[in-house]
Amino acid sequence: MTARRIDADALLDLATEMLRADVLPALPPEQRYAGAMIANALEVARRALAEEVEAAEWALLDSLYEEGEGSTTQLARDIRSGTLPEGKVRHLANDLRTLLIAELRVRNSRFLASRGIGG
């Protein structure tokens, strides 16, 4: 199945693939074991990362829709059509900002630091 978004999983998958196919064979023999360990570590990290963003997404969606019934696709559609109830729109910008911060903690924490937001 094709992934819907570029997440930590897709990225680490490609990075590990490049490491194994392009970098490891070019390493001198005495460094190959270290290279293989790095590839393994990337695969472990790949499994651990994406969960924080999903938790933030659900927190936002559950504040807008019946618990467990919202989706980011639905939310995007409702924002465009302007059909979110007035009472729920009031904090929307701030809630979206919170979601972006969770996303950026995984995607680019240096960007957040440059905007004065710590880890």
Add this chain to the structure above:
Amino acid sequence: MTMAANTRSRTLDPANLDPLQRWFARAVEADRVEITRADLLSGGAVQENWRIDASIHGGPRAGTNALVLRTDAVARLPMSLDRPREFACIKAAHGAGVLVAEPIAECADKAVIGAPFTVQRLLSGTAQGRRITRDPKLGEFGPALAREIGAQLARIHTIRPPHEALAFLPLPEPDAAAAAAVAEMRSALDKATEPRPALEYVLSWLLAHKPAPRPVSLVHGDFRTGNYLVDGGRLTGILDWEFCHWGDPREDLGWFCARCWRFGNDALAAGGIATRADLLDGYNAVSDAPVTENELAFWEILGAARWAAIALLQGQRFLTGGERSLELALTGLMPAEMEFDALEAIAALEAGRPIA
């Protein structure tokens, strides 16, 4: 498995330059052309750029010529022009006195090097944003450079429809340039598999806060630090015209100042090289339609949204377009950054504060 990732297929084959040499000799009315150098230049996720040195024997351009050959890439972004159309925009700009590499020849025949391409004179200088914005002498040359850039931008904006050579560019309704830009971004979102609620929010805000329209002009579409050449602190040329379109001229000014194009020099809002006031001084000295700093905020937010939409589409090339490129994948992760800046700017405006 074999690793195809990050290996962009190339058109021009430096080991087989005969077809190009024969074509170029005809194009510049020469007896013979000998290409002594053909190097793929770095950068250009959307197309290839080759540095070509050509010894031209006979004809009006006889002598040694340093040139740039640009091809269409394997995959283009939907909103980018193909090479012949971009070339028509460059010729129009050259004719309007804009500092741009002289357009020399274009080839639509794919048989010559495998893709359509154009040839322009090579200009001196660097376009690397990080190098320009980290130059220790930036404090000395930055303000004057920004004024010159503003003046060049104003010259681009003197090109207005109707324009026979640019009739292929779709013309937005006279008062709908901002709405057309938003519609284009929504269309990008519709092509993406990843929903971006924050970007939708920003686009809805933009539609609700459209400024009074300006007469439509040619808009460069990617006018920013990184797309102009600087040599010794002086501007030598404007690059990368593939996003040209008819639109609101303030779109270019906003894109230039958008926070995502300051290369870390956040306090220097005009492309990380100078202040907005410096840029507008140069612009307003040439333009017959002066622009104020207050007007820029809307267009800077639109610029952030537009880069988010483009980055999203670049990510789609990795996700669904079969291009296993780490560069595309990393670009595809960037929309959250521009969305964040746009939300911060909107919050500042709504609180009556100036934007960063």
